[in-house]
Each structure stands twice: as structure tokens, then as C-alpha cells.
Amino acid sequence: MLLVQEILNGLALGGIYSLIAIGWTVVFGIVGLINWTHGEVFMIGAFVGYFLVSIFKLHLLVALVGAMAASALTACCINRAAYRPLRTSPRLASFITALGASIFLRYLAALVWEPRSRGYPPTMNLDVLVLRLGHSTLTINTVQLFILTVTLVIMIFLQWFLTRSMMGKAMLAASQDFEMIGLMGVNVERLITLTFAVSGLLGGAAGVLVGILYAIDPMMGSMAGLKGWAVAVIGGVGSISGAMIAGLALGIAENLASAYISSGYRDVIAFLVMILVLVIKPTGLRGFKFEEKV
Amino acid sequence: MTSVLTGYKSAALFAAVVLFLTFFDSLRLTADPVVPPFLKHILLVCLIYSTAALSLNFVSGYIGQVSLGHAAFFGLGAYVSAILTLVWGISYWPAFLCAGLVAALVGIPLGAPALRVRGPFLVVVTYGCGEVFKYIALNLDITGGPAGLPGLVSPALGKANFTDLGPTGKEAFIVAALALALLLAFFTHRIGQSRVGHAFAAIREDEIAAAAMGVNVAYYKLLAFVIAAFFAGLAGSLFAHYLSFVSPDMLSSSESIAMLTMVVVGGPRSIPGAFLGAFLLTIIPELLRAFKDVVGLPFDPWLVLFGLVLIIMMRLRPRGILGADTVFHR
Amino acid sequence: MKGLCRVLLRTEQLTKSFGGLMAVNAIDFSLAPGEVVSIIGPNGSGKTTFFNVLSGILPATGGKIFFQDRDVTLHPAHRRTALGMARTFQNIRLFPNLTARDNLIVGRFSRTRSGLWDGVLRSPRLHREERENESRAGELLHFVGLHPQKDIAAKNLPYGAQRRLELARALACEPVLLLLDEPAAGMNPKEVDELLALIARLKGQGLAILLIEHQMRLVMGIAERIVVFDHGVKIAEGKPEAVRQDAKVIEAYLGAEEHSFVRRKANQR
Numbered sequence: 080m081l082l083v084q085e086i087l088n089g090l091a092l093g094g095i096y097s098l099i100a101i102g103w104t105v106v107f108g109i110v111g112l113i114n115w116t117h118g119e120v121f122m123i124g125a126f127v128g129y130f131l132v133s134i135f136k137l138h139l140l141v142a143l144v145g146a147m148a149a150s151a152l153t154a155c156c157i158n159r160a161a162y163r164p165l166r167t168s169p170r171l172a173s174f175i176t177a178l179g180a181s182i183f184l185r186y187l188a189a190l191v192w193e194p195r196s197r198g199y200p201p202t203m204n205l206d207v208l209v210l211r212l213g214h215s216t217l218t219i220n221t222v223q224l225f226i227l228t229v230t231l232v233i234m235i236f237l238q239w240f241l242t243r244s245m246m247g248k249a250m251l252a253a254s255q256d257f258e259m260i261g262l263m264g265v266n267v268e269r270l271i272t273l274t275f276a277v278s279g280l281l282g283g284a285a286g287v288l289v290g291i292l293y294a295i296d297p298m299m300g301s302m303a304g305l306k307g308w309a310v311a312v313i314g315g316v317g318s319i320s321g322a323m324i325a326g327l328a329l330g331i332a333e334n335l336a337s338a339y340i341s342s343g344y345r346d347v348i349a350f351l352v353m354i355l356v357l358v359i360k361p362t363g364l365r366g367f368k369f370e371e372k373v
Numbered sequence: 374m375t376s377v378l379t380g381y382k383s384a385a386l387f388a389a390v391v392l393f394l395t396f397f398d399s400l401r402l403t404a405d406p407v408v409p410p411f412l413k414h415i416l417l418v419c420l421i422y423s424t425a426a427l428s429l430n431f432v433s434g435y436i437g438q439v440s441l442g443h444a445a446f447f448g449l450g451a452y453v454s455a456i457l458t459l460v461w462g463i464s465y466w467p468a469f470l471c472a473g474l475v476a477a478l479v480g481i482p483l484g485a486p487a488l489r490v491r492g493p494f495l496v497v498v499t500y501g502c503g504e505v506f507k508y509i510a511l512n513l514d515i516t517g518g519p520a521g522l523p524g525l526v527s528p529a530l531g532k533a534n535f536t537d538l539g540p541t542g543k544e545a546f547i548v549a550a551l552a553l554a555l556l557l558a559f560f561t562h563r564i565g566q567s568r569v570g571h572a573f574a575a576i577r578e579d580e581i582a583a584a585a586m587g588v589n590v591a592y593y594k595l596l597a598f599v600i601a602a603f604f605a606g607l608a609g610s611l612f613a614h615y616l617s618f619v620s621p622d623m624l625s626s627s628e629s630i631a632m633l634t635m636v637v638v639g640g641p642r643s644i645p646g647a648f649l650g651a652f653l654l655t656i657i658p659e660l661l662r663a664f665k666d667v668v669g670l671p672f673d674p675w676l677v678l679f680g681l682v683l684i685i686m687m688r689l690r691p692r693g694i695l696g697a698d699t700v701f702h703r
Numbered sequence: 704m705k706g707l708c709r710v711l712l713r714t715e716q717l718t719k720s721f722g723g724l725m726a727v728n729a730i731d732f733s734l735a736p737g738e739v740v741s742i743i744g745p746n747g748s749g750k751t752t753f754f755n756v757l758s759g760i761l762p763a764t765g766g767k768i769f770f771q772d773r774d775v776t777l778h779p780a781h782r783r784t785a786l787g788m789a790r791t792f793q794n795i796r797l798f799p800n801l802t803a804r805d806n807l808i809v810g811r812f813s814r815t816r817s818g819l820w821d822g823v824l825r826s827p828r829l830h831r832e833e834r835e836n837e838s839r840a841g842e843l844l845h846f847v848g849l850h851p852q853k854d855i856a857a858k859n860l861p862y863g864a865q866r867r868l869e870l871a872r873a874l875a876c877e878p879v880l881l882l883l884d885e886p887a888a889g890m891n892p893k894e895v896d897e898l899l900a901l902i903a904r905l906k907g908q909g910l911a912i913l914l915i916e917h918q919m920r921l922v923m924g925i926a927e928r929i930v931v932f933d934h935g936v937k938i939a940e941g942k943p944e945a946v947r948q949d950a951k952v953i954e955a956y957l958g959a960e961e962h963s964f965v966r967r968k969a970n971q972r
Contacts, residue, residue, distance in 0.1 A: 113493040161684060165691075171439060172691040174496065175637055176684050178630065183680025190672050301626075305504075308497055347508045350501035357490050357498050560823060567822025567829060568815055575809045578798035581760060585796075587784035587813030587876060596819070 084217055085334045091223040091292060093330020094230035098285040099307030100314060100322035101237070102278035108317030109253045109274045115177035116157050117282055118304020119184040124150035124283025125295040126192060129199055139202040143229065143287050150283025154275040163268075181300070188297035196296040226288045233284055234323060237277075241319070246273055302346065309353035315363030325364060380562065383645065384555060391416065395547045398540055410541040415659055417543055420550035421612045422651035426635040427557045427644065428604035431597045433633060434641035435565070437577035438487050438594070439496045442503030443605060443632045445483065446476045448624030449506065450606025451613035455522045456515060458614075465528040469610050476606025477599045484598025488591050503629050510621040521620030528614055535615075546615045553611065557604050558644050564600075565642070573597060634679075638686055640696025649694060711736045711771060711880055711911050712757070712788075718765035719749075719756050726752040728935040729766065734913060736879065739906050741914045741922045744932035745956055750915045751793050753932070754882050757913075758790045759783045770880070785813040789878035791869040793885050793915070799858035803849055803868050806857050807840040810875025843871040847901065863894050870901070880911045887918045899924045931955065 099121060106114040128146035131137045137145070161180045165173045203221055210217040241247040249270055289295070289303065310329050314321030329349055337345050356363055394416060398406040429443045450472035457468040486498045510516045517523075527534040528549065535545035564570050572593045575583035584590050613619040622628070631654060639650025658675040665673055686693075712734040719727040726749045734740055742750050755761040757768060759780030767776045775783055789810075798806050815836065821829040844850040847867040852860060857868060866886060873881055883902075887895045895918055902925050906912060916922050922929065922943070929946040931939040933955040939946050946952055 107493075113497065164688060171637070172687045174439065174493065175634070176687045178634075179680040179683025179687070181680070182630075183677060183684065186676035186680065190677060305497075305500065309501065312494070312497065347505055350504050354486065354498055354501050354505075357494055358486055361490055361494070563823045563825065564819070567819075567825075568812070568817040568832065569819055569822050571805075571809050571812065574801060574805075575798055575812070578800060579796050582792070582796040582798065583809070584780040585758060585760065585784060585790055585792075586810050586872065587781045588809070589779070589781045 081338070082335075085338045086331050087217060087219055088223070089331035089334030090327060091226040091330070092334065093327035094227055095285045095288050095292070095326075096306060096310050096329050097323045097326025098230060098233065098281045098288070099303060100310035100326050101319050102281040102285075103304075103308050104311040104314070104316055104319060104322045105250070105274055105281075106278050107311070109250060110162075110271055112162065112173060113177070113308065114154075114275075114278065115174065115304070116154075116161075116181045116184065117278060117307065118300030118302075119181050119188070120150045120154045120157070120279050120300075121282040121286045121289075121303055121307075122185070122188060122295070122297060122300035123153050123286070124279075125286030125290045125299065126188065126297075127283070128287035129197065129290055129295055132202060133200050139225075139287075139291070143284060146287045147280045147283040150286065151276040151279035154279030154282070155272055158272060158275040163271075181304075185297060185300060192297055194297055196294045198294045199290045202291060222291055226292060229284065229288060233281065237281075237319070240277075246270070250274060250277075306346070306349045309349040312353050313356050313363050318363070321364040380644070384558065387648070388551060388555060391420070391547065391551050395544050396539075399544070406540065410543065413541055413543045413547060415656065417547050417550055417615060418612075419652045419655045420547065420554050421608050421615075422632070422635060422655055423554045423648045424550070424557055424608040425605055425632050426639065426647040426651045427554065427561055428601045428608065429632050429636050430561065430641065430644075430647050431573075431601040432484075432487075433636050434643075435570070435573040435577065436594055436597045437641075438491070438597075439633065440499040440601075441496050441626070441629050441633060442483070442499035442501075442506075443601070444624050444626070444628035445503045445506040446480065446602040446605035447609035447612075447628065447632075448510065448619070448621070449479060449602075450476045450609035451619040451623050452510065452516055452522075453606070454610035455525050455613055455619045458526050459522060459524070460515070465526060465614065469528070469607065469614075472610035473603045473607040476609075477603035480599040480602030481595055483602070484595045487594050487598065500626060500629070503624065503626055507621050507624040507626075510624055516621075517619075519621060521618055521622075523618040525614050525617045525619065527617065528611070543615075546611070549611060550608075553604075553607060554648070558648075561644055569593070569596070634683060637693055638683075640693025643693065643695040646693055646695035709735065710769075711738075712913070713769040714757070714766060715769070716766035717753070717756060717763055717768060719752055719761060720764045725935050727756060730935075730937055732930065732937070734880070734911055737906070737909045737911055738927055739902075739912045739914070739925055740928045740930060741916055741926035742930045742932060743916065743922060744938075747934075748932040748955075749935035750932050751884055752935075754790065754884055754913075754915060758788060758882055781813070784876055784878075787877070787879040788882065789873040789876035789880070790882035791866075791873050791884055791886055793888070795865050795869055797857040797865055797869055797872070800856055802854050802856055803844065803860065804840050804853040806868060806872050807843055807875045808836045810872040811836050811839060812876075814875075814877050839875065843874055846874070847871045862889055866890070867898075867901075874905075878910065880913065881905065883912065883914045883916075885915055885917065887916060887921045890918075892920065895920050 099117070102120075103114060103117055106112055106117070124146040127149040128142045131142035131145045132139060157180055161176045162173060165176055203225065205221060207218050207220045208224070210219070241251050250273065253270055285303070286295070289299070306329070310325045311322050313329070314323070314325030329352070333345050333348055336348055394408055395413060398408055425443070425447055428446075429440065432438055432440045432443070453475045454465070454468040454472040457463045457471055458465060483502055486502075487495055490498060511519055527536045528545075529535060530538065530545065535549070536542040538545040572583070572588045575586060575588050576590055576593055580590055609623065613623065635650030635654050636647060637650070638653065639648070640646030658679075661675040661678070662673060710733050712732075714730055714732045716729045716731060717727060718725070718729050728749075730753065742753070744750055752761065756763050759775075759778060759782070763776055767774060769775065770783065770786055770788060773786065775786065778786075798809060801809070815832040817826070817829045817832050820826070841850065844853050847870060849864055849868055849871065852864060857865065860868060870883070870886060887898055890898065899921055902912060902914075906925065914922070914926065926943055928941065929943050930937055931946060931949070931952045938951045938955060939949045
């Protein structure tokens with residue numbers, strides 16, 4: 080039963096990883112960029128949510144929406160200021176710019192908000208649901224339930240958006256053939272902005288959820304962002320369903336490793352698996368193949 | 374021919390300036406020492422990072438693959454010579470050489486992903502590899518865990534320890550670091566203009582066309598990694614034994630990022646560019662730190678400025694300050 | 704000398720599939736030393752994929768390739784080049800930032816040997832090879848008429864010059880077999896005639912040439928034999944005049960309805 084309990088615990092964390100990873104994968108799949116600032120967008124969401132809850136005393140759900148909006152706005156601003164001017168420059172320039180933006184935001188946040196760790200103030204009654212199966216018990220607490228619910232709702236909404244709405248369908252099409260979309264009359268810049276907005280929404284949500292699950296600090300973006308990318312790769316870059324599955328899997332795997340092996344190597348699992356995936360099967364679980372036309 | 378002579382001339386001039394700053398006080402022309410020890414320390418750090426940047430240039434400049442895990446080789450070299458001298462009592466110079474060789478050997482599996490993935494994927498893989506190395510260093514007993522390994526021996530010239538040669542104990546290190554950096558600069562220059570350099574350029578420009586023209590792409594990519602790793606390992610070892618300790622921080626991603634930005638800012642494939650990048654990105658943070666102390670700022674301005682500098686740099690001069698396209702001809 | 708094998712290039716049931724798509728379907732093909740053969744066929748018929756598998760850029764899914772009586776099916780591209788197979792690309796793949804001369808010097812890669820230590824120590828071998836490279840590059844530049852542009856970066860050359868440079872670069876490999884993928888694409892009739900003359904001179908030097916081309920002017924002018932591809936399969940092969948009249952070929956290019964129209968028109972002449 081301990082196994083199942085660990086799996087259950089890992090689901091909440093996994094859901095968060097999935098959200099971050101989808102944010103990465105969507106930008107890479109459509110714009111072709113590794114958005115190195117995604118971790119910071121996530122961090123900003125976490126902090127905005129924190130302030131909305133602790134200073135403005137807003138309800139957690141309202142703060143969640145507010146944080147998501149703030150992150151989406153940040154992501155769009157970064158796109159506008161840093162990426163757009165370099166659309167035609169060599170890839171390395173975009174990458175270094177993203178790196179610079181990420182470092183800048185991180186240390187600016189540390190400057191403004193102090194480089195210490197903070198937990199969200201209590202936002203809900205911490206009830207624990209106990210399920211009895213035979214002789215053993217499974218517990219799940221309200222925070223985990225909340226995270227799982229929010230993650231599920233967001234995914235359903237995302238799915239609906241991508242398959243039913245006009246812009247969403249354009250995004251899906253763009254992830255398959257970016258140039259063609261432009262030729263078919265879709266406003267490419269608007270689509271890119273939308274993509275960044277979506278990735279920001281997801282990142283912001285993940286930030287708030289991490290805040291209520293663990294804690295927040297200005298440096299949280301680096302590890303979370305990177306793990307999110309690892310998850311995106313494992314699931315197959317460009318594939319949203321892949322990111323979802325891989326995120327959940329990683330959350331569970333990390334929990335299991337932490338419980339059964341040692342907690343020191345927890346963070347390394349993501350990277351090791353990612354490296355293995357890239358070397359053995361670069362398309363990941365469900366990703367597209369990046370074939371170069373000769 | 375002329376450009377080469379200029380190259381050698383400016384290298385000689387550079388060496389002369391460095392040696393002058395280093396040994397001026399030994400000449401006792403003034404009553405009190407003029408060159409503060411701190412300045413010599415900075416000079417040494419600049420030279421070490423110049424070597425690191427030059428070595429990274431093989432991977433990120435010559436074959437054009439961005440690597441964000443180069444500190445792994447740097448730190449590995451440091452740990453190898455530390456462990457060899459501390460645990461097995463091997464004397465410094467053989468350990469130094471081993472540091473380079475072990476790093477070079479590790480360059481093969483670490484460079485292998487570059488054969489399968491490219492561009493942004495490789496960036497993340499190299500970053501991941503760097504993180505894995507750091508975790509290993511943090512968690513093994515033999516590497517001393519988070520505290521690292523203190524009390525490393527000083528390199529020696531015959532019977533005399535480096536720390537005993539010269540008024541501040543840093544002079545010998547500076548000479549060694551200078552020699553290493555200039556050696557690598559010479560090596561880089563020669564390779565760039567040789568058949569191996571042609572292979573690198575071809576791979577950088579178009580891998581598929583390179584293969585079609587007879588270049589064994591896999592071999593040359595790995596070669597670039599191995600060379601880069603070897604010299605980074607040597608630099609790491611020298612640095613650790615100068616500081617007389619090694620810690621997992623030497624393997625951190627911020628070190629890797631610093632090295633990459635030195636190459637990018639100075640200009641990929643430019644030998645003076647690597648030196649310029651290393652010097653700028655070592656000296657400017659120090660100046661800002663001094664400024665912060667003088668003015669009494671509560672925070673370190675470099676941390677915030679660094680990111681902005683990168684962004685602005687890429688907007689205004691993406692190919693780096695001294696970067697240029699390849700020219701085979703001398 | 705490499706000239707004594709009766710068959711220079713041979714494929715046996717060569718197949719290349721991408722997932723479910725059979726781009727090249729069990730092709731048997733052979734080429735004699737010094738022969739000039741042209742491959743034609745509608746777009747998407749697998750011609751370039753065939754080239755890519757022949758030259759080693761793509762691995763074959765099935766079948767074998769024999770070059771100079773050697774099984775090269777599993778050889779990587781650079782080894783095939785060293786054995787004497789050189790190619791140009793449908794979408795020009797020059798080294799964009801290298802000068803015209805430097806592009807050719809890279810082409811000489813498989814004909815030189817200097818390694819790491821030769822480079823560092825500037826050995827006699829390096830010096831010798833550098834001289835050879837310079838002289839050979841100069842010769843080739845003259846041959847394709849690009850000597851005045853030798854110091855211009857490839858990306859800055861006009862389109863026609865780029866095509867000629869790619870040809871020169873392939874020649875720098877000192878091949879016995881030249882694979883040309885649509886070398887006349889985008890050229891006007893005058894340029895095509897110049898290219899024809901160039902290729903004729905190469906043929907005169909004993910080079911075997913396999914040519915993918917749509918421009919009939921070039922194909923008819925130089926090919927001794929034509930092979931027609933459609934949907935990854937050889938549908939016709941033979942002397943140019945015979946293939947031109949072949950019903951299956953006309954159908955592949957124009958569709959069945961047009962076939963009778965063309966037949967009538969041909970009979971009217």
C-alpha cells in the first residue's frame with residue numbers, strides 16, 4: 080500500500096510538471112524556440128499568487144486566475160521585447176537572449192522580493208481523506224485534491240480550446256507546419272503571442288500550485304523550468320499529450336525514488352531520463368520527428 | 374602572412390604586459406609594492422577562464438554546437454587532480470596531466486549526444502549532463518560532498534612550491550596560467566588553419582554537405598569535445614590547486630553559463646575574443662562589486678546587469694565583439 | 704587503377720521506406736564506368752531519395768548497393784566519397800560563409816590526410832597538401848569559370864555561379880562517379896548549354912555520371928541511357944529515343960487521358 084500511496088502523492092507533483100512541460104512544448108512546437116524564460120514566468124506566477132493571497136487577501140481561486148494572467152502577460156512581454164526582434168537572427172542569438180532574460184528576471188525578483196523562501200499562507204482547510212481498502216489505508220489531502228482538480232480542469236479546457244476554437248486549431252496546425260500557416264492567411268505574430276500567452280497561463284498556474292504544495296523563492300524557476308523541459312522532451316517535444324503523460328510519470332518516479340532509494344538523487348532522475356531519451360529515441364513518447372529535408 | 378605575425382606580436386605584447394604586472398614588484402623599484410595582491414588574483418582568474426573559454430571555443434565556436442555543460446570538464450579536472458594528490462599522494466604535475474586526460478576521456482561519452490541531437494536539444498542535454506556531474510560531486514564521499522576537498526597541495530617547480538616563489542605567492546601561478554592559455558591559443562590557431570580546421574568549419578556550416586564531401590562528422594565532433602575537455606580539465610586543475618580547494622560550485626551551471634557567455638561576448642572562433650570575453654566577464658563583476666561596497670548598495674548590481682548585458686549584446690552585435698567569419702587563408 | 708571493374712555501381716532490390724511510405728521500391732540498377740545515365744520522373748517519384756541512399760545520406764531499408772565491386776550498403780557517406788562517389792544537391796548545399804575557394808578545399812578533404820599533429824606542427828605533409836589544395840582548387844575554379852570569384856563567400860554568389868561551384872566542389876573529391884541532382888534547375892537555355900558542354904567534357908575525361916534532371920534539353924543532349932522512376936519504381940529504361948516514346952512514361956508524366964492526345968500529335972509529325 081505504501082507503493083500506491085507514493086504514487087498518489089506523486090500525482091499532484093506530476094500534474095504540476097505536466098503543466099510546466101506543456102508550456103514549454105507548445106512554444107517549441109509552434110515557434111521553434113526553447114523558451115528559457117519559462118521558469119521565470121512560472122516563478123512570477125507563484126509570487127503574484129502569493130501576494131494576491133497574503134496581501135490582498137483574495138480567495139485562492141481568484142489569486143490563481145490573477146497569477147495566470149500575470150504570467151501570461153509576462154510571457155507576452157518577453158516575446159515582444161526579447162524574441163521578436165531576433166526572429167530572423169541566428170538561433171544562438173535568440174538563445175543567449177533568452178538566457179540573459181531569464182537571469183535578469185531571476186535576480187531582479189531576488190532583488191525586489193528578497194532571496195528567501197516563503198510558503199503560501201493557509202488557504203484551505205487541510206482535511207485529509209482517508210480511504211480504507213482491506214487492511215490498509217490511503218490518504219489524500221485537500222491540497223493534493225485541489226492541485227489535481229485544477230490540473231485536470233486546465234487540461235480539459237486546453238483540449239477544448241485546441242480542438243474547438245479557431246485560434247486553437249490554428250495553433251495545432253502551426254505546430255505541424257509553421258510556414259504554411261502564415262501562407263494561409265493566419266496572422267502569424269498574433270498566433271505567436273497567443274502561444275506565449277497559453278504557455279504563460281499554464282506556467283502561472285503551476286507556480287501557484289507549487290506555492291501551496293511546497294514554497295516559493297525567486298530561484299525556483301531554474302530547476303522547475305529545466306525539469307519541465309526534461310518532461311517535455313521525454314513526452315516528445317511538440318506533443319501536448321506526451322508532456323502530460325511524461326509529467327505525471329516523472330512526478331510518480333521522483334516520489335518513488337525518493338521513498339525507496341534516496342532523496343539526494345531526486346532531481347537527477349529527470350535529467351538522466353531526458354538524456355537517455357534524447358540519445359535513444361529523440362522523438363520521446365509521442366513527439367514529432369524533426370527530419371531535415373535533404 | 375601579415376595577419377599571423379600580428380597575431381604573434383599581439384600575443385607577445387599581451388604576455389609582456391601580464392609579466393610586467395606580475396613581476397614589477399619583484400624588481401623593487403619602489404619602496405612599497407605597487408601591484409596589489411588582489412589585482413594579481415584577478416589576473417590569474419582571467420587567465421584561467423581564458424583557457425576555459427578557448428577550450429569551449431572548440432565546441433561552441435568551431436563546430437558550432439552550443440554547450441552549456443562545459444564546467445563539467447573544468448570541475449572534473451579539478452577533482453581528479455585533487456583526489457590523486459590527496460588520496461594517493463601523487464605529485465602535482467602527473468596529477469595535472471591526468472586531470473586533462475581523464476577529462477578528455479570523459480569528453481567522449483559527454484560529446485556523444487552531439488552526434489544524435491543538435492541545436493537547442495544539445496543545449497539542454499549538456500546542461501543536464503553538467504547538473505548530473507554536480508550531483509555526483511555533491512553526493513559521493515570521495516569528492517567530499519558539499520564542502521568539497523580542502524587543503525590541496527601547491528604545484529612545485531623542483532623543490533620550491535609555487536606559493537613560495539614570489540612576494541604574494543601568486544606569481545608562479547600566473548606564469549603557469551599564462552603559459553597554458555598561450556599554449557592553447559597557439560594550438561587553436563594552428564588547428565583552425567589546418568585540415569582539421571577545415572573539417573570543423575564544414576561541420577559547422579552544413580553537416581550533411583560535410584559528410585558528402587568526405588568528412589567523418591562523428592569523429593571530428595568527438596575530437597572537438599575531447600580537445601575542449603582536455604584543456605578545460607587542465608585549467609580546472611590549476612585553478613583548484615591555486616585556491617587549494619575544490620568544491621561542487623566549480624561544476625555549477627552558472628560556471629558553464631559564464632564560460633559560454635565569455636565565448637559569445639568575445640566572439641566565437643576568435644582567439645583574442647576568448648581572452649577578451651574572459652577578461653571582461655571577470656573584471657566587470659569585480660569592478661561592480663567594488664562599486665557596490667563604495668556606494669553602499671544592498672545588492673550586487675552585476676547579477677541583475679549580466680542578464681541585460683547579454684540581451685543588449687545580442688541585439689547590437691550578435692557575433693560577439695571580435696567575432697568574424699572563417700577565413701582559411703593565412 | 705579503379706577502371707577495370709565492369710560494373711561501377713550496382714543496386715540490388717534497393718528499398719527505402721519512411722514509415723509506411725515506400726519512396727524507393729526494390730530498385731535494381733547498374734552503371735558502367737564512364738557511362739552517363741539520366742534519371743527522370745515526375746516529382747515525388749523517389750529520384751532524390753534514391754540519390755540520398757546511394758550516397759549514404761540516408762540508410763537503406765533493404766537491398767544492397769555495390770560500388771566498384773564493394774558492398775557499400777552499410778558504409779557511411781564519407782567513406783563512399785573516399786571510394787570515389789561525389790554528388791551535388793537538389794537544394795544547393797554549399798558552405799555558405801566559406802569562400803568559393805575554401806568550399807573547394809573542403810571538397811579535397813577525402814584526398815588529403817593531414818591530421819591533428821600535422822596541423823599543430825605544420826609538418827611537411829601539411830605544407831604539401833596545402834599547395835596541392837591551392838593548385839587543384841585554382842584549376843577547378845577555372846574549369847567552371849569562377850576563378851574571379853574565388854574570394855567571395857558562397858552565399859553571396861549568384862544562383863548560377865552557386866550551381867557551378869557545387870559541381871566544382873564535387874569534382875574536387877576526384878570522383879569516378881558523379882551524382883548530379885538537378886544541376887540545371889533554374890537555369891535559362893544558354894546556361895543549360897554551357898552546363899551541357901561542361902558535363903560533356905567530364906564525360907570525355909572518363910567520369911561516370913548519374914544525373915537527375917527535368918530539363919529535357921540537357922537529358923537528351925548528354926545521356927546515353929535514361930531510367931524513368933515513378934512512385935519509387937523503375938517504369939522504363941533504355942536509350943533516350945525509345946524512352947521518349949514509351950507509353951508508360953508518357954502516362955506517368957501526363958496521365959492516361961493525355962496519352963492518346965500525345966500519341967496522335969506524335970503521329971502527325
